[in-house]
Amino acid sequence: MITDEVMSLVDQGEMLPLMEEFYTIQGEGYHKGTAAYFIRVGGCDVGCHWCDVKESWDAATHPPTAIGSIVMNAAKYSDTIVVTGGEPLTWNMEPLTTALKAQNLQTHIETSGAYPLTGIWDWICLSPKKNKLPLADIYGQADELKVIIYNKHDFVFAEEQAAKVGQDCILYLQPEWSVREKVTPGIVDYVMKNPKWKVSLQTHKYLNIP
Ligand SMILES: C[S@@+](CC[C@H](N)C(=O)[O-])C[C@H]1O[C@@H](n2cnc3c(N)ncnc32)[C@H](O)[C@@H]1O
Ligand SMILES: Nc1nc2[nH]cc(C(=O)O)c2c(=O)[nH]1
Ligand code: SF4
Numbered sequence: 001m002i003t004d005e006v007m008s009l010v011d012q013g014e015m016l017p018l019m020e021e022f023y024t025i026q027g028e029g030y031h032k033g034t035a036a037y038f039i040r041v042g043g044c045d046v047g048c049h050w051c052d053v054k055e056s057w058d059a060a061t062h063p064p065t066a067i068g069s070i071v072m073n074a075a076k077y078s079d080t081i082v083v084t085g086g087e088p089l090t091w092n093m094e095p096l097t098t099a100l101k102a103q104n105l106q107t108h109i110e111t112s113g114a115y116p117l118t119g120i121w122d123w124i125c126l127s128p129k130k131n132k133l134p135l136a137d138i139y140g141q142a143d144e145l146k147v148i149i150y151n152k153h154d155f156v157f158a159e160e161q162a163a164k165v166g167q168d169c170i171l172y173l174q175p176e177w178s179v180r181e182k183v184t185p186g187i188v189d190y191v192m193k194n195p196k197w198k199v200s201l202q203t204h205k206y207l208n209i210p
């Protein structure tokens, strides 16, 4: 049973519903190919029908875990920590990232931006979703924009989202995994015609690693 005290610590971000943590290679986006320790926090109500971690959605199925123990594990493995989910911004990321920075770790986040940006981040990967758009404030903070391409309209959505980020934000189109064979030729063609975009692949899935 989860006590009121634990619920209050989760509300403050001192504990987080931890789904899994693993040391792997960042598979996607700007830092692809770089070793990093992943912290996957449960809880997401954005509801992408093609989400590749639906098991993360229900926060109640993931044990509230003290951030001290999460950080202690992370520091053993890597100096680059990727916080993902689920939707990590469901929770207050201030305590976790403050503790990671106190250990001199680089903090990266993978987020849909659907909830207020909390925490101290060295790298923000914003991956906007049509069904729950990012809040206005995060666009100017994003270091990379990673739009998932599932169908043709997603290119239109990608341009709408790119119009909102800062000048230095790096722009990626990433095929939705289940339709990758169908959509990848269109992405290749689009990037050659619109070279401000780059292709991002989920390289960890090709490498058969987490
Ligand atoms: C599982 S999400 C978790 C973080 C956050 N909720 C988000 O969506 O950015 C991590 C990254 O995987 C991407 N992603 C999820 N399912 C995918 C799929 N089936 N194919 C390609 N990318 C996917 C998301 O867009 C996001 O960039
Ligand atoms: N290797 C690897 N790289 C990733 N980049 C973003 C991921 C995520 O699920 O947020 C992810 C992931 O799950 N595994
Ligand atoms: S926002 Fe992220 S975790 Fe949530 S459903 Fe979409 S891809 Fe999955």
Ligand SMILES: [Mg+2]
Pocket (backbone or CB within 6 Å): 052
């Ligand atoms: Mg993933």
